[in-house]
Amino acid sequence: MxxxxxxxxxxxxxxxxxxxxxxxxxxxxxxxxxxxxxxxxxxxxxxxxxxxxxxxxxxxxxxxxxxxxxxxxxxxxxxxxxxxxxxxxxxxxxxxxxxxxxxxxxxxxxxxxxxxxxxxxxxxxxxxxxxxxxxxxxxxxxxxxxxxxxxxxxxxxxxxxxxxxxxxxxxxGGVTVFAPLKQYGAGTTAKDVGVVGIGGLGHFAVLFATAMGANVTAISHSHKKDEDAKKLGAKKVIVTGDDVKAAFKGHERSLDLIIVSSNAPNMPFDAYLSLLRPHGHLVIVGVAEEGSLPNVHPFNLIMSNVHISGSLIxxxxxxxxxxxxxxxxxxxxxxxxxxxxxxxxxxxxxxxxxxxxxxxxxxxxxxxxxxx
Incomplete structure (x- = not known):
């Protein structure tokens, strides 16, 4: 030594x-x-x-x-x-x-x-x-x-x-979203990818998914990051505001994969599932301090054979x-x-x-x- x-x-x-x-x-x-x-x-x-x-x-x-x-x-x-x-x-x-x-x-x-x-x-x-x-x-x-x-x-x-x-x-931050994007075929089997939350993790998810060849939809609570999302590579931005159901109208079954990078509490997971095509995946990588998953009605999984999962680093x-x-x-x-x-x-x-x-x-x- x-x-x-x-x-x-x-x-x-x-x-x-x-x-x-x-x-x-x-x-x-x-x-x-x-x-x-x-x-x-x-x-x-x-x-x-x-x-x-x-x-x-x-x-x-x-x-x-x-x-x-x-x-x-x-x-x-x-x-x-x-x-x-x-x-x-x-x-x-x-x-x-x-x-x-x-x-x-x-x-x-x-x-x-x-x-x-x-x-x-x-x-x-x-x-x-x-x-x-x-x-x-x-x-x-x-x-x-x-x-x-x-x-x-x-x-x-x-x-x-x-x-x-x-x-x-x-x-x-980068690998936390890169790993599930790769696992679930972003840009190949998952042509259309949604990213919930344009923050530290979400900005990486948009960058990587776009580079993998996916069409990315950014999903955010407000309009504050619309332009950033587009500069990062998002083709579309959905702003939920206080009426998620209205915001998602017309976008049902438009995505193959959703990465939930936000750690906000009480997120509307049932509504997010409505955006998935049959066999689609919703992957959670952000964790709120409360740490709970709101109730999801089983029919919202069964009727479209969609999946909720998580991914660790x-x-x-x-x-x-x-x-x-x-x-x-x-x-x-x-x-x-x-x-x-x-x-x-x-x-x-x-x-x-x-x-x-x-x-x-x-x-x-x-x-x-x-x-x-």
Whole structure:
């Protein structure tokens, strides 16, 4: 171990309690997991701000109660500065990233099939979790920080044809919609795709579905994002307002696939199902803090043989495919960059709904760039 590795100090913006989401994070030193032979260490250059960060900081999902202080951030890109002896796909100096998952058992059927995000023993989140396979009991810490340490299996090289600042939000937000779009045949068997909610996830869904060759319909509560949706690639925009039934009249059975990216409570799922053709799929990727699914009348499923499902982030393979697809198709995330020192300001703005459509924290001390 080099002197630099021995003396490296891990510091980050820590949520100390539920009020941290109001811009009250504190820059704090913390102890990462013990370095293992299959680990890597990154100098954090960029970290996207995800809606999950805010739900965790505020304990809105009930996951953080016993985990404070907690450094969030799971859309991490940086330079590899340390590599365990068992790591073969990365070397010091590479630009690499990690998403919302940083470990799993790697032994169950799901893991062996390359679906680590559905690990039978549960996934280890990149923050607000505890390692069990190695460094048992150590907390995982995220990327609002100067360094990140974790299992290399979940750390991928960033393609050279993607701006690393734009790659960061693809590590979670991008792949969260890319995976179900790919799974359910966007642009092939699903020619017509609807996207509910034009936000951080939704903007990615429109970008990716359009690039896959689908005709995209953006579905939004108001007209505020009509022009943005069209610039992102949507062919049509449906604004529901306060009368969903009237808004959807004439659009029944016009879509093959709907991605629900909004995390608004009490969404009209019965009405969304009316938009699907027979055998169509409605896939939920956004989760409200209330976490409940409103009642759906069975006849609305039976009469058209339509399906409601969910999709969780993406596997390691999904992330690699997402990044390659973005590079090959020149997909540009809509990103606003904040200096790492202004993380509290960025979080407050994100919570207020100001993002159009992803925020990325930039660590200039480690080579992150404020301009593209």
């Amino acid at each position: 080099s002197t630099t590795q021995t003396q490296r100090k891990f510091e980050g913006w820590a949520a100390m309690d539920e009020n941290s989401v109001k811009g009250q994070m504190k820059w704090t030193e913390y102890e990462p997991k013990e370095f293992a032979d299959d680990d890597v260490e990154l100098e954090v250059q960029y970290c996207g701000i995800c809606g999950s960060d805010l739900h965790t900081m505020s304990n809105g999902w009930g996951s953080a109660k016993d985990m404070y202080p907690q450094v969030v951030g799971h859309e991490i890109v940086g330079k590899v500065v340390r590599v365990g002896k068992d790591v073969k796909h990365l070397k010091e100096g590479d630009v690499a990233g990690v998403g919302a998952q940083c470990d799993s058992c790697l032994e169950c059927d799901s893991c062996k099939k390359g679906e680590e995000n559905y690990c039978s023993k549960g996934i280890v989140g990149t923050y607000c979790a505890k390692f069990s396979r190695t460094s048992s009991g150590s907390k995982s810490y995220g990327g609002y920080a100067n360094f990140w340490r974790g299992p290399a299996h979940f750390t991928l090289p960033i393609p050279s044809n993607i701006d690393p600042a734009e790659a960061a939000p693809m590590m979670c 993406g596997s390691v393979k999904d992330i690699a495919e997402c990044l390659k697809f973005a590079g090959d198709h020149n997909i540009k995330a809509w990103v606003k960059r904040y200096p790492m020192k202004d993380a509290n300001e960025a979080v407050v703005s994100m919570k207020a709904g100001d993002a159009r459509y992803r925020y990325v924290l930039v660590n200039e001390e480690h080579g992150g760039k404020m301009n593209a």
